[in-house]
Amino acid sequence: MSKNDPPIFDSSDSVEYADGPSPINNPDSLPAGATVLEEAIEENQFQNGACSVHCPGCAEHLETYSEGLPEVFTHFAAQCEECEASIRRWSAVLVPGKSIPPFSHNELQEIVQSYWEEQFRQGVETDGLPHTREFGDECERLADKWGWDWEVSCPLCSRSxxxxxxxxxxxxxxxxxxxxxxxxxxxxxxxxxxxxxxxxxxxxxxxxxxxxxxxxxxxxxxxxxxxxxxxxxxxxxxxxxxxxxxxxxxxxxxxxxxxxxxxxxxxxxxxxxxxxxxxxxxxxxxxxxxxxxx
Incomplete structure (x- = not known):
């Protein structure tokens, strides 16, 4: 670059932080009206009207919130009796209503796997503490228990x-x-x-x-x-x-x-x-x- 070249960038260029809806997954490819519990909590969804939590491995009902999710949500830890899996907020599927979810096992599986993969792309951290290793171990434990053909993979090169x-x-x-x-x-x-x-x-x-x-x-x-x-x-x-x-x-x-x-x-x-x-x-x-x- 010569002395007469303009600067590559103005040093005042501000830093932004990624937000808004992700364009990674086509929303039309995922079942409408259902989401992972953790995402619903973070986005303040399902706070009006009954909703229920289900195991993505077998669709077993885990919890019902008759009045919607509480505005201040502090705790969720469930044990699925059907498949004997310990399920936390990042692996549970939330659907409207109190009845059995109108989704197939494959659809519930897709919802959860898509959420897991998005978490890796966005960086698994809580208040500045990276938890990539722990989150990956937990996801692979559940995928193995449910017989899913899924492994933790690098978001950039896609190798498992x-x-x-x-x-x-x-x-x-x-x-x-x-x-x-x-x-x-x-x-x-x-x-x-x-x-x-x-x-x-x-x-x-x-x-x-x-x-x-x-x-x-x-x-x-x-x-x-x-x-x-x-x-x-x-x-x-x-x-x-x-x-x-x-x-x-x-x-x-x-x-x-x-x-x-x-x-x-x-x-x-x-x-x-x-x-x-x-x-x-x-x-x-x-x-x-x-x-x-x-």
Whole structure:
């Protein structure tokens, strides 16, 4: 970049946090009128009128709220007597009314699996405490108990923990204060940071300075560009240049406009491209599962 080139970005560009409805799952593909209990609590849904909670493994009735969910919801822990599974708010399905839900086992299964996968994409954390490992263990325990063909998989490369030879996903911080992140496997995490041991603050600090040296704002800029490259490598879905999609799917806490400029224009600048190639290209993805976006 010459002295006469305009700055890549104005340093006053504000940071946003991903919110609003996710475009990942087509809402038409999921049964209407049912949701995971935890999502209903967080979105203040089902607070007027009777609703009931059911086990997604066998559709067994677990709990009824005759007047709707309480405005202040503090506790849910149920034991399904039919399938002998311990069920918590992130694995229970909430439906309107008090009767048996008018959904098949496959539909209940799809509701819960879609919610689990969305949690990994959005980063499993509570008040700044990442719980990716614990949440993954619990989900796989239930999937195994219910006989579901489902495993924890990296949201970016779609490889399962079995394929990765790992027992948990890592947690990629887009921001430390406040805590904002997404779940990634180790190879994807290292690539996003451009270094081994990508999950440490030291790695983020190193990338932050590399970004500033070439005219970018901070480590997120390089990470976003690498993420788009990795997504294109992993998924044949034509969405690697779709800023709105990437922002929601990977919980990126910067503006859609900034993401779009980074992945379609800034990445082609010589100094940026040199920095990207300094640590090599996107690692090989040896998996048939990675060809379709989950």
């Amino acid at each position: 923990l079995t394929e990765l030879g790992s027992n948990h996903l890592g947690y990629h911080h887009w921001s430390y204060e406040p805590d904002v992140g997404t779940s990634l496997c180790r190879p994807c995490h290292d690539y996003i940071h451009g270094t081994k041991g990508g999950g440490s603050r030291t790695a983020a600090n190193d990338q932050d300075w590399r970004a500033k040296e070439i005219g970018l704002r901070d480590f997120r800029d390089l990470a976003v560009i690498r993420l788009a490259i990795r997504h294109r490598h992993a998924h044949d879905d034509g969405r690697a240049d779709d800023a709105a999609y990437l922002k929601q799917r990977y919980n990126i806490p910067i503006s859609q406009e900034r993401i779009q400029t980074l992945i379609t224009e800034t990445r082609n600048r010589n100094r940026v491209n040199d920095a990207l190639m300094q640590h090599g290209g996107s690692p090989i993805i040896d998996s048939n599962r990675a060809r379709a976006t989950r």
